[in-house]
Amino acid sequence: MAKSILDVGWGEPLRQLEYKARWYGRTFVQIDRLYPSSERCHACGHTVAALPLAARRWQSPACGAALDRGVDAAQNIWDAGLAELAAGLAVSGT
Numbered sequence: 610m611a612k613s614i615l616d617v618g619w620g621e622p623l624r625q626l627e628y629k630a631r632w633y634g635r636t637f638v639q640i641d642r643l644y645p646s647s648e649r650c651h652a653c654g655h656t657v658a659a660l661p662l663a664a665r666r667w668q669s670p671a672c673g674a675a676l677d678r679g680v681d682a683a684q685n686i687w688d689a690g691l692a693e694l695a696a697g698l699a700v701s702g703t
């Protein structure tokens with residue numbers, strides 16, 4: 610799938626996702642593509658300057674939380690999406 614996305618860029622998959630969300634009456638939220646979801650500690654909000662792609666697990670230098678890169682990023686994206694919803698920036702179906 611990564612190669613497929615590289616071939617067309619993120620624009621088309623996002624357009625399709627937004628279209629399907631509208632079609633099914635769901636809410637589509639797109640967060641800032643530069644949001645540091647992988648480098649931010651979900652527990653305390655501390656953001657590290659850089660995290661090598663190979664680092665699948667890391668420890669927050671601020672609070673010591675042991676983090677799984679993917680799970681932590683998903684939680685951060687979820688929170689950012691909720692913040693966008695609260696700010697009224699989401700696109701809703703129906």
Ligand SMILES: [Zn+2]
Pocket residue numbers: 650651652653654655669670671672673674
């Ligand atoms: Zn932390």
